[in-house]
Amino acid sequence: MSAAVLTFVIVGQQDHPIYEVDLTGPKEQQAQYLHQFVLHAALDAVDEAMWATKELYLKTVDRFNNLFVSAFATPGGARLLLLHDGRGDDGVRAFFGEVYELYIRVMLNPFHTPSTKIVSKTFDHRVRMAAKRTLG
Amino acid sequence: MPPRPLPQLEQINAEIFTLTYGSIVRQLIADFEDLDEVNKQLDQMGYNIGVRLVDEFLAKSKMGRCSSFREAAEVVGRQAFPMFLNVAANVTNWNxxxxECSLILADNPLADFVELPEEYKGELRYSGLLCGVIRGALEMVNMDVDARFVQDMLRGDEVYEIRLRLKEHRAEAFPFKDDD
Known part of the structure; x- marks a missing residue:
């Protein structure tokens, strides 16, 4: 099934992307811009949703046609956003849980600041593994 | 020589320790902007720790006197490292x-969570403090040694390896008799 859409980004405290991964493989350029646009637009919805619940996981906060944006807001002000095509809540929740753990480890690195981009290959690899396991 | 049981020491949270050390290294890099200088500072800080820590070690561990460098190195690896860092170091590769010998550490609590940025991988001796500690401590017991990291997992090696080289053993100049 090549039509599955999955893009994952981490947005830092000051609304700048610090990590982005396309979990589906190469695609049309145009669609990529659309995905980034949808994710960007979803940030406002995230800002509203994060005050409405005590949970870190905010479920699906925004949608555009058949593109769904699920979000996870960390207490540190970073937001994990996943663009997908409407899959089950459990998988997405598990995925965020795992990536959050990985993200914490990155944040504990003394050479990392909240605004530096995450370029670690290990992190990238582990995020992909987590996606394969939980979102498959 | 079988390792003795460790004395009961007050312990602190390992993450606090690791993160504090990380912040120190970061601050040094920000202040000196020169990795050579940072390495020197870390070594100097370690040395200052070592010259004090040796007293603490000898007092708490109730160790006797070491008769040879070989024995001293074993004590450093088998007693001192577990006591202060909670990891044992294997002493191997004697010439x-x-x-000369190597202390092999499979785990280094100083470097938990750390991933060196590419631009630091060549020069920065992240855990260089440990070398300074060993140098300072052994100097206080009349052994001039040279300690440096030759393998570092942060740079992609398999283990942490500290190479120790005895430059001078000044035991003869010691003014007291050992057995009274």
Missing amino acids: TDGT
Whole structure:
């Protein structure tokens, strides 16, 4: 099934992307811009949703046609956003849980600041593994 | 020589320790902007710790006097490292004269969570403090040694390896008799 859409980004405290991964493989350029646009637009919805619940996981906060944006807001002000095509809540929740753990480890690195981009290959690899396991 | 049981020491949270050390290294890099200088500072800080820590070690561990460098290195690896860092270091790779050896650490609590940025991988001796500690401590017991990291997992090696080289053993100049 090549039509599955999955893009994952981490947005830092000051609304700048610090990590982005396309979990589906190469695609049309145009669609990529659309995905980034949808994710960007979803940030406002995230800002509203994060005050409405005590949970870190905010479920699906925004949608555009058949593109769904699920979000996870960390207490540190970073937001994990996943663009997908409407899959089950459990998988997405598990995925965020795992990536959050990985993200914490990155944040504990003394050479990392909240605004530096995450370029670690290990992190990238582990995020992909987590996606394969939980979102498959 | 079998390792003795460790004395009961007050312990602190390992993450606090690791993160504090990380912040120190970061601050040094920000202040000196020169990795050579940072390495020197870390070594100097370690040395200052070592010259004090040796007293603490000898007092708490109730160790007797070491008769040779070989024995001293074993004590450093088998007693001092577990006591202060909660990891044991294997002492291997002796040269034929018994003046050089390697301390092999499979785990280094200083470097938990750390991933070096590419631009630091060449020069920065992240855990260089440990070398300074060993140098300072052994100097206080009349052994001038040279300690440096030759393998570092942060740079992609398999283990942490500290190479120790005995430069001078000044035991003869010691003014007291050992057995009174």
